[in-house]
Amino acid sequence: MARPSPRAHWVLLSLTVVALLALLLLDLFVVKRVGQGEAPVAGPADHVPEALHAGGPLIGTDGDRLVSRAAPERTVVLTFDDGPDPRWTPQVLDVLRRHGVKATFFVTGVAAAQHPDLLERVVAEGHEVGLHTFTHVDLGQVGEARTSLELDQTRLALAGAVGRVSTLVRPPYSATPDALDNDDLAGVERVVASGHLVLLSDLDTEDWRNPGADAIAAAAMPQDDKGAVVLMHDGGGDRSQTVAALDLLLPKLKEQGRQFRTASDALGLDPPQEAGAVERSAGVAVSLAVRAAGFTTDLMDWLVVVSAVLALLRAVLLLATTGIHARRKPGRHARPLRPQPVTVIVPAYNEEAGIEATLRTILASTADVRVIVVDDGSTDRTSEVVRSLGLPRVVLIRQPNAGKAAALNTGLRHCETELVVMVDGDTVLEPDTVAELVRPFADPGVGAVSGNAKVGNRTGLLGRWQHIEYVIGFNLDRRMYDVMECMPTVPGAVGGFRLSALREVGGVPEDTLAEDTDLTMALERAGWAVTYQESARAWTEAPASLGQLWRQRYRWCYGTLQAMWKHRGALFDRGLGGRLGRRGLPYLALYQVVLPVLAPAIDVFAVLSLFTDPGRGAWAWFGFLVLQLVPAVIAFRLDRESLRPLWAVLLQPVVYRQLMYLVVIQSIVTAIAGARLPWQKLKRTGTAALAAPEPLLEDPVTTPIRRP
The missing domain is CATH 3.90.550.10 (Spore Coat Polysaccharide Biosynthesis Protein SpsA; Chain A)
Known part of the structure; x- marks a missing residue:
């Protein structure tokens, strides 16, 4: 019987090497770079409309221009960025469940692809999930194509993990409306033009600085009866102070009679929609690729x-x-050879x-x-x-x-x-x-x-x-x-x-x-x-x-x-x-x-x-x-x-x-x-x-x- 020619196997070998290289590149230059960029320095803001600077944290469009909306009075929307994190997200969820509070989690696509089980828990416990880009890139510094790619891939990761898609976006490195500069405005415009909504915050706890649980809790306390979107983090670093701050903050807010609602519920938005079969399949593929890339890099480290x-x-x-x-000795043999x-x-x-x-x-x-x-x-x-x-x-x-x-x-x-x-x-x-x-x-x-x-x-x-x-x-x-x-x-x-x-x-x-x-x-x-x-x-x-x-x-x-x-x-x-x-x-x-x-x-x-x-x-x-x-x-x-x-x-x-x-x-x-x-x-x-x-x-x- 004829045997296959060895030359035919070069195709398999080449494909294997290409796949390996692609996975390593994906992990080293995409996954491992998440959150590694330096926080942008505020620039000129002369192009930002005053209505946005003084407006609410939710930014959309009425068809002609950007418009904003604020949360209802005495309503608190707790939001968490940069997750899901296998160590800190479960602890945050435990505190929220203990106090009966619902929140909104803005996830990076990479983290969502790596930890779909955590997203399943987030959704199963009644919380909302939004988009925080795939690689935590500063949207004010990238063009339209990169913005679209970041959001689309994050949507797919979300669809693959929990079968839902969201149009709510929290741009990385963003804070409150009055902190918007010209670059931020350009990024917001690109996000809104793509059919998404942008949610900034009213209160930035700056918990990423780890100022202490008391300071984080104090920064998250509204000073009047206005509604407040509170910015915190459940990933991207050591979040032990954030977890401790939640246990201090939530009882105090409840004592003041504050209501805790998700972003879509508080701001009158449509909740995340069910993803189609194609999006779910593509999302699963993205998740598998990210996890395979991480496994390959870890394996290479060990090898x-x-x-x-x-x-x-x-x-x-x-x-x-x-x-x-x-x-x-050269003459180590038993006797000379005759x-x-x-x-x-x-x-x-x-x-x-x-x-x-x-x-x-x-x-x-x-x-x-x-x-x-x-x-x-x-x-x-x-x-x-x-x-x-x-x-x-x-x-x-x-x-x-x-x-x-x-x-x-x-x-x-x-x-x-x-x-x-x-x-x-x-x-x-x-x-x-x-x-x-x-x-x-x-x-x-x-x-x-x-x-x-x-x-x-x-x-x-x-x-x-x-x-x-x-x-x-x-x-x-x-x-x-x-x-x-x-x-x-x-x-x-x-x-x-x-x-x-x-x-x-x-x-x-x-x-x-x-x-x-x-x-x-x-x-x-x-x-x-x-x-x-x-x-x-x-x-x-x-x-x-x-x-x-x-x-x-x-x-x-x-x-x-x-x-x-x-x-x-x-x-x-x-x-x-x-x-x-x-x-x-x-x-x-x-x-x-x-x-x-x-x-x-x-x-x-x-x-x-x-x-x-x-x-x-x-x-x-x-x-x-x-x-x-x-x-x-x-x-x-x-x-x-x-x-x-x-x-x-x-x-x-x-x-x-x-x-x-x-x-x-x-x-x-x-x-x-x-x-x-x-x-x-x-x-x-x-x-x-x-x-x-x-x-x-x-x-x-x-x-x-x-x-x-």
Whole structure:
């Protein structure tokens, strides 16, 4: 049955990233900014009609001009702004219920969307709900489009929460009619023109200043028999003094015979209307989006913390195990390895450019080597080049294209020595590489040995990035795996094996794309130890373009996922297999799957934080950079490499790291979808020897090898 193409999943991945970015932007630049603007300073008021300055708090239109209305005598309209707040609104409601008082709550759209349950209680207890804009913006400082958007979104949030819509608006930062200035007037005109009514106040308690409960209660007391609209707050800060003031104020007002009514009831307005089905559905969508945005941001906060902790733990683990590994004596094996011949198998598919350098450096080895080249259906001149060299101790086998694993198994069937080294067709060896690689086999329990693969074509930014990655991976990660006895991979570029161990596990697996990882795990589960020999250096050709790098890492990552799933039973094994299952697999899952999947979201969040909290964002970025740079310096020192390329670490987060993250994500999506990947063969240029030591280029067999 045909499997879906991996390319199709880019749509899903792109939509996910866009949705994540949209939610973060919504929360960081809309929700988190509510109420953060500075209170406006009063400006000129020469355009404000005197009738409005001296009029009542309710402002509407008679069709030609703005008109105002006051509350009836001895009537008190209690109003609360900036809610609903999960801490203070319930306390305000409790006091109002205890005293049997109804009030009007002007809510922000964001708070209404976040806490619809509180609005349900407000309405259920007989209180009225009005609009206080979506983000608490100063309507005097924005245009008609923003005003309309703020009010419409707040109406939708209200409709989604309680199924009602209101036309009553309290502009943020407003107070009494006599405080209106020209900007306020412009905002009021825009609100009224949109079909709404504006309700200011007669008495502003200024409880947001927290002057004390007594002062708040005193400011809310009418001085005559006129009706009064009282401005208080149930959100936007600490409202404990407001709650306490209510318990002081309400009994006194009742003693004076004041009546408490909602704004619509007192001012003769139509009560809030039932929302239509479309408005309710849209309101629910707005509420879900706001809450999802808040959840996403909170989750990102936690993920950043968790990622930082995990990155720190990884750095500590790598450095600790590296120290242990570095102190080990080179001759720690039980007895010296007796001299014996070694077969080097070279699987080759379209390796015309580099096969000569590979064969000549193998034959220049200080060890007794035989070479088997398996041409896996090459379409170039790979076989012709091998034949034309006429090199001794080199056997060429040709077969139809069947993949690298099949080529290796063909070579194993023709192998007559107990020790086997497998190298890629583009790999260049140092003279002591083979001898160093097989030295750990003096221990009869060792079944495989990982060599130290190094990037030969390390020029250019992409080459430097891969060079850094290889040095860290081989000099820190593999040292750690060696100490923890859970090596997950002997690289195909350079690895040594015991033939009897390979035959015990059935040869090289052909059912995964990461045959080297699959084989290594199979050997450990069979009870064979796998170790790392840092002195067995080999120079390999890394991808020279982002496209080639993508194809290579996509195959590696997808194949590693296959191998991890195939060997998940190692979690329950004993001995070396158990160490792989309970140490190696969780480490791979955590640091090569889980964190890379989360990393793009964390990077997006970190970049956005530079705009919302630059200091914290910069320090977080610097901290993660240090956690990368310190291990890199140590790894380079251990490998006696120049530190000059490490400046490229500063640029890794810009392109390279993102590419690696996307490779992991795409691999996981592909695996879940069940798509099959073809073998991703890279085009070779024969540049593996560019950074190799000069002696590698002098061939003792025939003619010198020229640098590419």
